[in-house]
Amino acid sequence: MYKFISGLLKLIIIKMSKSLEVQGKENIPQLHRYLVTCTHESYNEVIMLGIAIYPNQIHYMAKKELFNNKWFGKFLTSLNAFPVDRENPGPSTLKKPIKLLKENKTVGIFPTGQRMKYNEGAPMKRGAVTIALMAEAPILPAAYVGPNKIKGLVTGKAVIKFGEPIETKNLPKTMKRNEKLEYLTKELERKTIQLQSELNEYMNNKN
Template sequence: MYSFISGLLKLIIVKLSRSLEVQGKENIPQLHKYVVTCTHESYNEVIMLGMAIHPNQIHYMAKKELFNHKLFGKFLLSLNAFPVDRENPGPSTLKKPVKLIKENKTVGIFPTGQRKKYSEGAPLKRGAATIAMLSGAPILPAAYVGPSKIIGLITGKAIIKFGEPIETKNLPKEMKRNEKLEYITKTLESRTKTLQDELYAYVGKK
């Protein structure tokens, strides 16, 4: 289902509407074994991020409430999404994404944990850093600027910008686990903000 829908969306959004611009493509790892993160102001980022790295498939972490409806839940599962209990995360929460990455697949995470306006400056949660560190995978940071309404995917103009991947292996051995997580999370937070600032400056100049 993912291949069919993503292929259809790419035809409509990328080829016909030309409503997506991707910057920093050279930063996308050739191997699919990585965590990709993005700013999250609307649901459009979910679609555009997928288009930006197509044909590679993203396995998105999604709040478990979205799976409460049986048919819709099955539909989300067919699109590679998997449920996560954001209110009570535990060790089992990490098993699925770590397993996917070790199977050479890409996991998508919105590290603010919920939709937040750019101006609100939401701090990032540690989930992305934890999963990346446990799986030994890099984090590919991205930022989005563009329409927030679904119709804007066709009528508007969106930009996804990828930054340099953050390596999570080979950190100093003297650093404790929490120190490593804090370092990775702060680095991700800094690079994501820089990407977002650059995009807004870019849009302002156009």
């Protein structure tokens, strides 16, 4: 299902309507074993990010409430999404994405944990960096600028930009776990803000 829908959307959005531009493709790791993050203002980022990385498939973490409906839950599962309990996160929340990364698959997470306008003051949760650190997988930061409504996927113009991956394996052994998490969180915040700023400037210059 993922392959069919992604291939169809790529044909419509990139080939036919040319509504998505992808920058920084050279930063996407050749191996599929990485965690990709992105700014998150709407559900459009979920779709566009998947298309930008296709044919590699993203396994998205999604709030468990979306799986309450049996049939919709099955549909999401067919698209590689898996449920997480945002209200009561625990050790079990980390097991699935870590297992996927160790199986050389790509995991997608929106670090702010909810749809919101990203800026320098937006809180970035530690879930993404915790998972990447425990799986010893690189983090691929990305930012999105474009329409927030579904119809804009075809009628609008959007850009996704990937930054250089953040390595998690080569941190000094003298650093404690909390220090590593703090460093990686700040590094992810810094790169995300930089990518968003560059995209905003790019879009302003185009207009």
